[in-house]
Amino acid sequence: MIDSISDGVLPDNLLHALAKQGAISAPTTFCDTQFQPASLDLRLGDYAYRIRASFLPGAGRSVAQRLDESDLVLHKLNLRDGGVLETGCVYLVPLQESLALPELVNALANPKSSTGRIDVFVRVITDGATSFDRVRAGYHGPLWVEICPRTFSILVRPGDRLTQLRLKKGITPTLERHDLNLDLSHASLGPIIGYRARRHAPLLDLAKIGKHAPRDWFEPLTAHHGTLVLDPGEFYILASQPGLSIPEDIAAEMVATAEDLGEFRAHYAGFFDPGFGAKRGNDRGARGVLEVRGRDVPFVLEHNQPVARLIYEPLSAPPDAFYGENGSHYQGQGLKLSKLFEAWS
Structure with a gap:
């Protein structure tokens, strides 16, 4: 499937196909609303580590190994009944999704709009990573997200979506x-x-x-x-x-x-x-x-x-749906706060 398509950003139908093949997997069933026209929403797991400093695992080392081998972890927070992530603190949360990417496919992560608009700084980390938010081609392993609320403390639960992943085949040209x-x-x-x-x-x-x-x-x-x-x-x-x-x-x-x-x-x-x-x-x-x-x-x-x-x-192929066709808080937007808020009055 991947060999036959052009280099570029993978659309929703190819993301669905990769999920069916196990290249994108999770212990819980995917929600259709996770699949955007050219990106995939990622969901928080069941717990968070409060850590004293941000870090990258480095080549040949996993995130779990770094947590076990160091004194970075201050405490572990259960999110199942809701967990408060406090302003100015750094947290590391396993994501529900994991990857077994084909050799020609790499990925890039970014915060969702609703996350950025409440000043919550998030970055995805992989095993062996030497940079944030970038997933090397052919990566097999878990995904983690670093979360740092900058201005507002937030209440989160498993399944909340703070970040998204864009998958790409080959070297995508900048147009x-x-x-x-x-x-x-x-x-x-x-x-x-x-x-x-x-x-x-x-x-x-x-x-x-x-x-x-x-x-x-x-x-x-x-x-x-x-x-x-x-x-x-x-x-x-x-x-x-x-x-x-x-x-x-x-x-x-x-x-x-x-x-x-x-x-x-x-x-x-x-x-x-x-x-x-x-x-x-x-x-x-x-x-x-x-x-x-x-x-x-x-x-x-x-x-x-x-x-x-x-x-x-x-795009490497046409998507099945375009932005806003399945509903969006931000299509055709003007000056607008996060979807968490009522309309300004």
């Missing part, structure tokens, strides 16, 4: 690079041009979709003369100019940091599936919602400033 420009205009966005996270906010329960009052976690922002000053270490939700639309034969990724664009991290969650922004009756496309964190010094953002960069890659 195009495209900068996204920031929108700080009241004329297009209205009175609120962004949100800043509140410190010392209540606990966020990831099972309560649309049940959290956003004002308890965020404060609204207005721009003065089209500028906004980022404070170091603070977390912001901002929006790009409208017009983002991903063609149906393309998968896109927003790079987490483009070093030449400014003193800030511009995006945590980076996958855009084919068909994103192509909402019927909406010729303007969607906006890219930006999860922005200031770095070491205050930094002035200006309206229409480039703030993030997209790269485009081909």
Whole structure:
């Protein structure tokens, strides 16, 4: 099957086929909603290790070996009845999914949009890994996810989906690079041009979709003369100019940091599936919602400033469904918080 397809990002039908062949496996039945047009949602396992520092296992060593051989583990947390992951702490959780990839297939992980928009930093780790979020071609073994809530403590359970995996065959060519420009205009966005996270906010329960009052976690922002000053270490939700639309034969990724664009991290969650922004009756496309964190010094953002960069890659085959066809909280989006929150009022 894999030998006969073109190099590129694997769509939903090929992800289903790999799952049926055992190349992607789990002790529990897959949910159909895990399979996105060009990515697979990954589910948390039953427990979490609170660790004192992030780490990579390194070539020839497994994650489990590193945990057993070191004093990195502070305690083990059972997630079956819900577990609180606290702000500023680092946790390591086994994922339910494991891989036995064909030799021509590699993978890349990224946080889901709802994870990035609540300032939860997540990275996938494999056995023998020397880098985060990258799965080498032909990898056989378990998957782990490192979780670090930056601003809000979160309540999680087994099966929660904080991260996603994009599988690729061969060396996927980059078709195009495209900068996204920031929108700080009241004329297009209205009175609120962004949100800043509140410190010392209540606990966020990831099972309560649309049940959290956003004002308890965020404060609204207005721009003065089209500028906004980022404070170091603070977390912001901002929006790009409208017009983002991903063609149906393309998968896109927003790079987490483009070093030449400014003193800030511009995006945590980076996958855009084919068909994103192509909402019927909406010729303007969607906006890219930006999860922005200031770095070491205050930094002035200006309206229409480039703030993030997209790269485009081909699909290896057409998907069965495009983004938004099976329902999505973010299709055709404007400036929007995570799906955990009620509409702003």
